[in-house]
Amino acid sequence: MERSRILSLAHLWTAFLCFLPAVGLGFWQMLMRSPLPAPVDDPNTYYASVTAHGSIMAYVFPTFFAMGFGYAIAVSALGRPLQGEKWAWVGYALSLIGTVMALVPVAAGRASVLYTFYPPLLGSSWYYLGLALVIIGSYFWIALMLVNFRAWKRENPGKPVPLAMFAITACALLWGWTALGAVSEVLFQILPVTFGWRHTIDAGLARTLFSVTLHAIVYFWLIPAYIAYYTLMPQAAGGRLYSDTMGRITFILFLVFSIPVGLHHLFMDPEHGAGFKFVQSVLTFMVALPTLLTVFTITASLEIAGRVRGGKGLFGWIRALPWHEPMVLGVGLSLLLLGPGGFGGLINMSYAMNAMIHNTSWVTAHFHLIFGGAVVIVYFAIAYELWPRLTGRPLVSKRLADIQLWLWFWGILITTVPWHIAGLMGQPRRYAIFDYSDPVVAKTAFLVILSVIGGCIVVISVLLFFYVLVRSSFAPVAESMPPIRYALSVNPPATVPALLNGFGLWNVILLALVLIAYGYPIGQFFFLHNQDAPAYSLTRGITK
């Protein structure tokens, strides 16, 4: 038990220690793009910084977090020691080495390709190899989640797998399948060029492969937060989960529908016809379903808790909830931010409306609102929940934790709302610098400064988060620390249909859907359109 706690803590600390500098870089980037003076003031540094910020926030931070949280769940929800702990450390080491390998060339200015790679842009091989290693390390975790899931089922035939474990396994499977898109892009398109075996990249094919990862990766980030929604929050609120079945269906829907929809990131790309774009647009609406189910179930669960605590009337239960519990507050605020975030997402994925916001700051604002607002705020809450259990030391102050969550909430709102508006006014994304002496650009100046103010609040919130964690790590060990408890549902299931207790059929449906949705869009490159473009290497040495 003790050793697996260290395992989880190592992952979570690594996640947050990478997160911290990435937040700092993000803030500097906001300054660069604003009319305010920024230190260094150099566009090349900006792109290096965006690459580091994006690579950490999209790959490193959530991967380490999901791994650490996953191990904690496997031990606490299944109530048995982690099988294969040695391999977990191997995975951890690989991901850590990969992180360093990827970030060093970025810092040296040799891989400023942004985290989405944008071929035929080309950076140093080490960058891609490093990120591949991060992903390979996470495959150890995926395997271990499956192994422990199976082992528990074997020992407990016919019993429903605890929801938290079921969900984190869905998350692992989803990541395992979807990462294959980016990995094959790197292996078959980018690395042959950085190694000098080829000089051109089929940019269309590479982008399409990446799109296989690009949507589902968001659900890989999101599912750990949803696990807290379903299993930790109702417990912390002193109530029960409204429906266990609904939870299982939600996670299954995420698994099945979040991959064959990635073409919605390529609506404006010319290499695909309108037909498959439309089909995947329709399938994208199917992924909105589990989020709607979740909003319903979680609101219902909150109401149950509120009423158990004596809340009366139409809205009285809201006041009765224990908002001072960081987990309840975090999930509540996350739900609030999920509203506008999800709404923006509906616009992005609508084939026609997408044209309006394509390549504008709206998109960056959108994913900061979803990831920062709805997801990371729950990561904080999970950390507050897990830290005492993992370290045996109580949290120094729930009050500070609550203040931190509120600061984050307002910080993200103030950052992203003006950012969305600037995007609608036509502010392009991926720009290092803007010429505010241009009257058209000058119109966005006020909004951008507002965003920077939001960014300040976000930075303060993150510092406070670390203050609470570090202080708590040095607090005296508590005499007794209750273990992690997961919420029971209103009607705890004695058994569940086999379909809702495993992933066999779902994997088959997922693969069939991916084949239908992506078979032609990927296959066409091999017999129709040749879109080879000369690699645009950022450092001439690479292709010389």
Place this chain on the structure above:
Amino acid sequence: MKLENGPRLHNPWGFIVVAVVSATVVIAFGLGFLLLPRYQEPRAPFSTKDAVYHALGFHIHGKAFNTMQPPPKVPTYIAWTESTIRQATIGDRKSGEFIATNCTACHGEKGLSTQPWIPSLAGLDRLVLYKQLDDFRSGTRLSGPMSAIAQSLTSQQYADVSAYFASLPGLPENRGERTPRPHSSYRNRDPVQRLIYAGDPKRGIAACASCHGPGGYRIGAPALAKQNELYLEQQLQAFALGTRANDMDMPMRTIASALTESEIRALARAYANENANGP
């Protein structure tokens, strides 16, 4: 329907799930491939076959009009395909050195030109040298002496001589490291520095450094640092007037025609006096 009865419900539920997913897919395909494309275009409705073609991304417009098209005006016959890049980089330095004896009269000993209107070649990128020679041959770049010389050489010899000049020390290589270089944004008060590092979006001018370095590197863009000032100035003027028009995708014609006379002069001077780390 009681969920607790687990295993027995497996089959009907599995069937229902597959049926619902399939129905969704079928409806999506029906809408996306048959219905919408038929009525979307001005020339609609298409036949079913044309609708499917359209949805797959094949162009079916204008197929009916078999009008004569004038021959396209090509800026260059070089395209950066896998085979061109291979051809341009397999040159042999030794035979190149021999061919280069024909060049020294004008381009100087060891590729460093002493005449201000003739460019130095030492240290230029192989792809740049190869492309310019091919353009001189095909007439997409005009120059009396160079056209004649290029026509007397084979493409293998272009590659050889390019390998030779590229290996000589001279114009500093733009290594393209994107290392910090403070004050290279619009906030820089020096207008030439601003053009080089930030460009001028109001006039549609991209930053020279993003293609020519320092920092950026674009395939086919020659190094400018330490090149002869007069030559640079003349080339920019030629791009502006359209008398030089061999830049593919015409970045230089677009940019140069937006520059003023004095900017052209200042840029040429800045680059000519530049060291490896930029002006």
